Amino acid sequence: MSASAQHQIASVPQAPNITDIMQTVAEHKGCGTSGGSGKASCGSGAGQNDLPTEIWEKVKNHPCYSEEAHHHYARMHVAVAPACNIQCNYCNRKYDCANESRPGVVSEKLTPEQAAKKVLAVASTIPQMTVLGIAGPGDPLANPEKTFKTFELIAKTAPDIKLCLSTNGLALPDHVDTIADFNVDHVTITINMVDPEIGAKIYPWVFWKHKRYTGVEAAKLLTDRQLLGLEMLTARGILCKVNSVMIPGINDKHLVEVNKAVKSRGAFLHNIMPLISAPEHGTVFGLNGQRGPSAQELKALQDSCEGEMNMMRHCRQCRADAVGLLGEDRSAEFTTDKIMAMEVNYDLETRKAYQAHVEEERVAKVAAKQQELETLAGEASDIKLLVAVATKGSGLINEHFGHAKEFQVYELSTGGAKFVGHRRVDLYCQGGYGDEDSLATVIRAINDCHAVFVAKIGGCPKSDLITAGIEPVDQYAHEFIEKSAIAWFKDYLDRVKRGEIEHVVRGDAEIRQGALISAA
Amino acid sequence: MALKIIASQCTSCSACEPECPNVAITEKNGTFVIDPKKCTECIGHYDVPQCAAVCPVDNTCVIDTSFPRYQPPA
Numbered sequence A: 001m002s003a004s005a006q007h008q009i010a011s012v013p014q015a016p017n018i019t020d021i022m023q024t025v026a027e028h029k030g031c032g033t034s035g036g037s038g039k040a041s042c043g044s045g046a047g048q049n050d051l052p053t054e055i056w057e058k059v060k061n062h063p064c065y066s067e068e069a070h071h072h073y074a075r076m077h078v079a080v081a082p083a084c085n086i087q088c089n090y091c092n093r094k095y096d097c098a099n100e101s102r103p104g105v106v107s108e109k110l111t112p113e114q115a116a117k118k119v120l121a122v123a124s125t126i127p128q129m130t131v132l133g134i135a136g137p138g139d140p141l142a143n144p145e146k147t148f149k150t151f152e153l154i155a156k157t158a159p160d161i162k163l164c165l166s167t168n169g170l171a172l173p174d175h176v177d178t179i180a181d182f183n184v185d186h187v188t189i190t191i192n193m194v195d196p197e198i199g200a201k202i203y204p205w206v207f208w209k210h211k212r213y214t215g216v217e218a219a220k221l222l223t224d225r226q227l228l229g230l231e232m233l234t235a236r237g238i239l240c241k242v243n244s245v246m247i248p249g250i251n252d253k254h255l256v257e258v259n260k261a262v263k264s265r266g267a268f269l270h271n272i273m274p275l276i277s278a279p280e281h282g283t284v285f286g287l288n289g290q291r292g293p294s295a296q297e298l299k300a301l302q303d304s305c306e307g308e309m310n311m312m313r314h315c316r317q318c319r320a321d322a323v324g325l326l327g328e329d330r331s332a333e334f335t336t337d338k339i340m341a342m343e344v345n346y347d348l349e350t351r352k353a354y355q356a357h358v359e360e361e362r363v364a365k366v367a368a369k370q371q372e373l374e375t376l377a378g379e380a381s382d383i384k385l386l387v388a389v390a391t392k393g394s395g396l397i398n399e400h401f402g403h404a405k406e407f408q409v410y411e412l413s414t415g416g417a418k419f420v421g422h423r424r425v426d427l428y429c430q431g432g433y434g435d436e437d438s439l440a441t442v443i444r445a446i447n448d449c450h451a452v453f454v455a456k457i458g459g460c461p462k463s464d465l466i467t468a469g470i471e472p473v474d475q476y477a478h479e480f481i482e483k484s485a486i487a488w489f490k491d492y493l494d495r496v497k498r499g500e501i502e503h504v505v506r507g508d509a510e511i512r513q514g515a516l517i518s519a520a
Numbered sequence B: 001m002a003l004k005i006i007a008s009q010c011t012s013c014s015a016c017e018p019e020c021p022n023v024a025i026t027e028k029n030g031t032f033v034i035d036p037k038k039c040t041e042c043i044g045h046y047d048v049p050q051c052a053a054v055c056p057v058d059n060t061c062v063i064d065t066s067f068p069r070y071q072p073p074a
């Protein structure tokens, strides 16, 4: 299938071989993926040089395509589509759709009119807001009228906002044409299996053509519809991302097959997310004790798929109605009551000016990293290690250790610094230092890291981190992350060489369960 | 008979509403209710009651025995 599918796509004149193009684009996500995997190295400035301009324009400000854009641009989700047409064992639909979000959090349900107003209000206040997604709770395509009405209203007033949607794929083939008509920028399909036997353990039933199907029959139907929908979208040149939930013992090994299947059908990014499961979520998996993966299990799977395709490692499984830069939530400023009372003045020019400024920052950051990377050129070492970074965005080490809700994790080697994921810790510092338990939580979450980069850190946590074997690093405060990480790594190698320190391999870390943002 | 929705179990997901061939389901104060005068148990339309088939919470769309069995017109 793979070769012929790609040929078909390549022969459509307006749609260049999207697979190849997106492969190139995705390689730019961290700009550090050149190490060892046989991919083209990423040394060409901000990265757009080797891309067709119109594709670069399409993806560069998209926080979901590019880890790097994540630091600078914001997305928001609105929940307008509560109904769903399938049942997933990791979902309890009292809460949000676990596909794009976390179970256990309730998003505010909005009408399309309220949703459109909210989007415009947010975009006028936060100029970085460039992407609107419709995700759970529920499936946007099980509620096509509400979903497309919302798109229609937004496209009218704010044509510069990119539209996205996430779906379980069951109804996708029926709506591909409408999706294309609305110029939807990218579609995320959650695909957890391509083998119905495995699917039967994840999906108790699907509702299709007025009938409820169960067991293997249901899963077969779902996988056929998902893959058909994916092929139809990529054939029309619409970007498709695939999300998979990693469920240890059920689909963990199988996701390598899923990766091949979706890659061959033109998906440009594959995002493997850990199962979030706790009894209090009331999901089937939560109640039957199905565990989620550990940080190292997740990373190992992402690594093994990366040779095949670009992995998306920056997904934070944010709540579906979150507002702001990823990892940040300003939704409390935009409740329905407040929005309906707001007077919204959508100012395209101010937004453009702001975005131009952000572009300059990004170029500067890439240049700084490139310079630093050159200093590593002569080094030869097998050492590969992880470091955690406290950041508020903009690609800078600019967060206080005690204020960090999450850490970004980079893998360092002589190949450079590569972004490999996030670790949530939520607030460790909730009114000063001294909360032993929360510090223990942070250490468990970054226990596989050798160092943690922060803008500032107090004396107590500093010594506890050192005892735990994690080096606190604050001398790069407010500098670029990748440049600083590389400089530190070079120094680390020197210290090992001089015999000052001994390089030891670190253990595993825990993935935090529960909602990302408790109170924002 | 008609079907009814057990309000305490309904998540207000709205999935049932558009599936009803008789437009018997509407939202009332945050939960969904079936108008027993309109509900035909889907007889004559589908093999199974649509609301019950699509509802994510088992045993939430159930037969309301306080009504006589629906008689399809001859």
Ligand code: SF4
Binding pocket: A084, A085, A086, A087, A088, A090, A091, A092, A093, A096, A097, A098, A099, A136, A137, A138, A139, A168
């Ligand atoms: S598709 Fe989303 S809303 Fe539907 S059951 Fe699965 S996780 Fe829940």
Ligand code: SF4
Binding pocket: B002, B003, B019, B020, B021, B022, B023, B024, B025, B034, B038, B039, B040, B041, B042, B049, B050, B051, B052
């Ligand atoms: S049983 Fe059928 S007719 Fe009655 S409410 Fe449910 S969907 Fe409507």
Ligand code: SF4
Binding pocket: B005, B009, B010, B011, B012, B013, B014, B015, B016, B017, B032, B051, B054, B055, B056, B057, B060, B061
């Ligand atoms: S499908 Fe079930 S849970 Fe959803 S609104 Fe209807 S009765 Fe309530």
